[in-house]
Amino acid sequence: MNQTWILVILVFCQKMTSGAGEEKTVKEGQQVELKCRPGGEVSMIVWFRVLDNGMEFLASFTKEGFQKSPAASFPSTFSQSSIRNDILTLKSFNRSRDSGLYCCGSLVKGNEMQFGKVIRLVGEKVEVALKAPQTTITAPTQYTTATPCVCNKIEDNKQGETSPQMFCSPIILGSMAASCGLLLLLLIIAILYCNRIRTRRCPHHYKRKPQMAPGKQMMTNRHV
Structure with missing residues (x-):
């Protein structure tokens, strides 16, 4: 060139x-x-x-x-x-x-x-499709807890009023004491009932044995 x-x-x-x-x-x-x-x-x-x-x-x-x-x-x-x-x-x-x-x-x-x-x-422009990152979402583990004792909820308690939550413990204790008393009463009734049945079935255990004459007792001892 x-x-x-x-x-x-x-x-x-x-x-x-x-x-x-x-x-x-x-x-x-x-x-x-x-x-x-x-x-x-x-x-x-x-x-x-x-x-x-x-x-x-x-x-x-x-x-x-x-x-x-x-x-x-x-x-x-x-x-x-x-x-x-x-x-x-x-x-x-x-x-x-x-x-x-x-x-x-x-x-x-x-x-x-x-x-x-x-x-x-x-x-020509080539559009490259970007793949979205794959993320694995793990569902949180659900833990079941006992439902706490919740009394009637009162919003905005006024000053000087007693909170209803103070009565939760006496109610529970009273229920437990009543249940224990009922169980004790049932136990006493069951014991008395069992003793009564036993007396009817075995009356010879409660009869007094006949007393032998002194002379017969001595003769029996001699033969021995």
Whole structure:
């Protein structure tokens, strides 16, 4: 590439604005056809692109479509199969490598610079769905406790009145004492009833044994 084309590209970069040209949104890995041809009678066409990191020369062709001086990376990135129809093909779009401005230019009549249609390639934004962190919620353990003695609740007790909670303990103690007395009474009744039944069934235990005469008792002892 000679110094004349370097000057052409530099002039183009100075005149180029961010909003100029046609914009294409391209998916990752997609093939893109870039159509551009300067106006007027030209003898040679130069393709170049302007990326975020600077300007890059791609290749130069004659007006018949024959390649003259390609860049080192041109064969692996671009295809010139349709260059006679003013179409340069980007084989596989890479967002970080290929996003930028694409254009062609030429010298007309030896001193007039003309540029073709500018194409801006923009990579399609891929929305990555963020997974919400999975959290396991453990239900709190429920403990069952005995219901405390609660008397009638009186809100806003007036000063000088006796709290109903003071009568809870005497009520409980009185109930327990009454229950104990009832059990004791039932025990006494059960003992008396059992003794009465026993007396009816075994009357001989309570009869007095007959007394023997003294003489018969002595005779019995002698035989022994």
